[in-house]
Amino acid sequence: QVQLQESGPGLVKPSQTLSLTCIVSGGSISSGGYYWSWIRQHPGKGLEFIGFIYNSGTTYYNPSLWSRVTISADTSKNQFSLKLRSVTVADAAVYYCARETLGSCSGGSCYRYFDLWGRGTLVTVSS
């Protein structure tokens, strides 16, 4: 059974870099058909897609964050990471790692869905 677990500091100073890691157990991040993703949720608010990595190196970032975000993977440790630079209080949120699965396809379209999530980790931005 595949499980995801976020780890990283819960407190980051303004202008510094937020760094989180998602440890994947029970399955390999090198397996095809999966996009290893980061999503955040501001307190009491909705969900915001940050980006993903797949094939151990190809990335996509939400344009609203792309200039500050890097997602990388370490296949030897079976984990992937998020770095968000130059944080402000607006970046305070619960950060989730998630697995997006590329499902079955028909007529040139394929199902996609976030079927596994970590429990989330709260990041506070404060000096």
Add this chain to the structure above:
Amino acid sequence: EIVLTQSPGTLSLSPGERATLFCRASQSLNIFYLAWYQQKPGQAPRLLIYGASSRATGIPDRFSGSGSVTDFTLTISRLEPEDFAVYYCQQYGNSPWTFGQGTKVEI
């Protein structure tokens, strides 16, 4: 960017009642690319429906999804106590993926 607008913002119902939640997309969506999630306080979202109408593994059949083009619906046929939560729709049709703002189903 596709904007998803969910309604109502809050739905006040009792156990045993039927809940109907709506999600409207700002652009036409392929039904393959619309999903619904349930989130309870302090928990991560849980996948309920993908492809607009396919139930995820382990999801009870009281949950059903429907819709096409720009209008999608999540129906809970008979609310159980554990169904009181926030529900989000999400689209994968155009990047970046986006979520609706959520509908809270409360007692």
